[in-house]
Amino acid sequence: MAGSANPPGPEPPPAAPSGGAVPAARPLPGAARSRAASPGRRPSPRVAQLKRTAYFFRQNTLAMAGLVVILFFLIIALVAPFYPGPNESLTIYCGSYYPGSTGNSSGICNTVCTYALGGTPPGPNCYAVPAEEPSLLAPTVSLRPLSIGSFPLGSLTEVPSGNLFYNTATGLIKGAPWSLSISIAIVGSGALIGLLLGALAGYLGGLTDEVIMRFTDIFLSIPALLLVLVVLSVAGQLGGFTSTLYGRLAILIGAFVVTWWPFYTRIVRGQVLVTREQKYIEAAKASGARPGRVLVRHIIPNSVYPVLVQFSLDVGTIPIYLGTIIYLGYPIWPTALFPEWGTITAKAVSQEFVSAQVLLCQISTSCTFPWWQILFPGLTVFLFAIAVNFLSDGLRDALDPRLRR
């Protein structure tokens, strides 16, 4: 927030008087008056408006909490590249298999070894799965200290191939930049396309409006998750560039953009239809502004706030969607364990992982279900979504004069 360092004064400006039916109609009468009184102090009504919005935003405790959580995640994402990665010199191997297994890769590990890459395995029983842990069967599950790194993330059946595993904490930290950037890229491109098309449809009207909105209707009637899945499964067959990491990312973003633009188009069109009837648009036209200038300078800046609110709401759902797709078994990433929050959550509750744990619990006399591997990634995804929810609520309240109290 640009105005956060500079409070707008002790007296909060009054809410827009009656006639402020349009959210965020600018400039506010109050701003215009104060500028007339002291011309030098407030250079631009937009800055004044921004300060006013920031003031109302800061009054909202939940929104500020959401902002703090988002900032926390952003900081983690920024320092993540400097965080020590998964220990490359440690590989996790099966020590021995549970009785009855033939010992091939389809077996379930009874014990797990870690040893330096290139070294020799220390022995068949180097790291036994802790047998002294209390069982979940017990009526009280004793919550032990948070040792979120002690189990490899992923299916134990994958172990003999010598895969590199993230532990949960490392995965979450390393996943922050990926999750945030993927979410913003996906929703941002969808919002941009929707903004342009919606502004065109609302401003030009007529045939353009009709064509664009019919397309919107078509896309809106396909359930979003299904369309993403269909596009992904078709694109996955193409091969070549699409099998690399950046190719996969491009496909993923493309699949979501195809799904997401109609929502924004509809929102922006509705907003533009209201905005273009305003007096200041008439004034701009009367003073000889060309349609393109009216659209870009006047209509889009004044219709962009609902997009901002929806954008911040949608960013939080992307890890949930990605996790859902991963849980359904569709391989989005070129590697099995990509550090992305939704993916980590989905892997932690995936069928193969849980069934491996169940088998472990059945063959050992007592065991602990690795709840921390579900709790912490799930909590991260949940917190992210709920923080952006609060943030977008606060933004809407601060931007819409009718909702200010």
Add this chain to the structure above:
Amino acid sequence: MQMWVYIVRRVLLVVPVIIGVMSITFALVSALPKSIRILSYFGPSKFGDGPTVDCERFGLKPPYPGATECPNPWWVHGTKALGLNLPIPVQWGKYVVDSFTGHWGFTGADSAATSMLSIGTGTPVLTVLSWYLPYTLELAALSLLFILLFSIPLGNLSAVYRNRPIDQASRVMSFSGFALPPFLLAILVLLALALLSGGYHAICSGTTTPYFLWYGSWPVWSCPPYNAAPYFGVQPAWIGPNFQTSPTHFPTIDALIHGDYYLAWDTIRRIIFPALTIAFTSMAGILRFVRNSMLEVMNLDFIRTARSKGVPERTVIRRHAGRNSLNVTITVLGLTFAFFIGGFPITELIFNLKGVGLVLAYSVLPPQDFGLIFGTTLLFTIIVVAANIIVDILYAYLDPRVRLG
């Protein structure tokens, strides 16, 4: 306008949308490589999957003397049978006409879905979907019932007791439904049920625990495979192979027709918790809209009039405000229906419900079954469109201004 004219017009307006959806799926199918499209219908052949093969290797007659490359018989047959040699517009026309006349293709020859669901290769997609659709419809009906049952009273309550504990509680509920990944919620419900009734080890230990007596075949993790038929567990004698003896394919209704009251109750009992899960995740937006619309209605003049006339507060809330905010609820239900339907694949996969969503969840697994993927998507879209028509008609019935204006 008469009501029936409105209905007919509304239904006719849907045809272009459906054609548009078919065009999207057609575009996606056309993007697939030819070899994959042939492979998914005719299966692998000894000739490989290229357009040409080595003549000598397979003893084929060269097309002209001295040629070493012969046309691949599998490719030639597949191209011809699928009409891939026709111009694209003709293919599109055939695709649309076939989709409208119920020719939705066949299940793949070599796909994960056919083996996991044991539905056989080359079965018409529409036949497969007709086996699974009734169960999904029952689940959808129950979830919708739960949504209406919870969101309307809760939304009204939180509007009446604004900013009081009940309002905060309902807000927390709506936020959590939005921010919890659906797969995580479903699994937590499943684990909670397993822990509450029978203990963790009971998940796969047979049918003797209370958990299994009540919740049948929900957890399939590392358990023996269950019947692929749309009915769970032990099939009663009156359900023959291929369901000749089940008149409607709706499990509950069939059981009632056959006088098998236990099975009818059993079927409903199994979908209560999945329906609650779906309702919880898709209720967030609806709850908020109900609350806001109720708040808006409560400030209108006719409410003040009713109060000043001395109408009891209960009646004001129920009759005057509640009924007027019902319109908004129905509209929002229509708008969020696509999202609601999109939650079915994951829920049906986790609870192992034999519905269309499960078919989709399995058919996106590689090797994918493109016939099933596109058939399921089309079916879900048709459900969404049909739901929107019903919502519009209901809206027009409740609010005469819509059809008169």
